[in-house]
Amino acid sequence: MGVLAAVAKHLDTITGPGIMLLYPLYASIRAIESPSTLDDQQWLTYWVLYSLITLFELSCWKVLAWVPIWPYVKLLFCMWLVLPVFNGAAYIYANIVRKYVKLGGYNSNYPEAQRKVLVMMSLDARKSVERYIDKYGPDAFDRVIKAAEKEAKKH
Numbered sequence: 001m002g003v004l005a006a007v008a009k010h011l012d013t014i015t016g017p018g019i020m021l022l023y024p025l026y027a028s029i030r031a032i033e034s035p036s037t038l039d040d041q042q043w044l045t046y047w048v049l050y051s052l053i054t055l056f057e058l059s060c061w062k063v064l065a066w067v068p069i070w071p072y073v074k075l076l077f078c079m080w081l082v083l084p085v086f087n088g089a090a091y092i093y094a095n096i097v098r099k100y101v102k103l104g105g106y107n108s109n110y111p112e113a114q115r116k117v118l119v120m121m122s123l124d125a126r127k128s129v130e131r132y133i134d135k136y137g138p139d140a141f142d143r144v145i146k147a148a149e150k151e152a153k154k155h
Contacts, residue, residue: 016071020050020078027082038124045097046081046089053078094123114141 024046031039053074057064064070080088110118110133118126133141 011072011075013071016075016078019075019082024050024082038127041093041123042087042090045093049081049089049092050078090123098123110138114138114145117145 024043027039028043028047031043057074077088080086081092082088114133118129121129129141132144
């Protein structure tokens with residue numbers, strides 16, 4: 001029981017570097033080498049958030065020393081940011097950063113109806129749809145929307 005208690009007590013120290021640094025480093029290198037920019041967004045956002053967490057820790061270390069669960073909260077938050085099941089960093093970017101920090105806004109040459117649909121999509125879906133429109137034309141996108149509306153009415 002002593003070993004198990006020691007592992008539980010130092011879980012953040014044992015698993016933290018792997019979850020917060022090694023896996024993101026590996027995934028970032030893979031993202032750089034991949035042709036897609038979607039994974040780049042996930043990992044750039046992760047590193048920005050991790051830097052902010054570290055800056056917060058360095059600034060507030062005297063207060064955080066009195067919060068015994070801080071290392072576990074940090075570990076859980078970083079797991080949520082990192083793990084592909086959750087993609088927390090991409091979620092934060094799409095729902096907070098993009099919403100409140102508009103750098104140039106969303107410019108689109110698409111008709112108003114298509115622009116409304118594109119704005120409601122996640123970044124990944126929007127990029128895929130924009131590639132589809134570029135490849136097959138705006139009329140193909142209208143046909144896809146109409147087919148989706150018909151399918152939605154069936155259910």
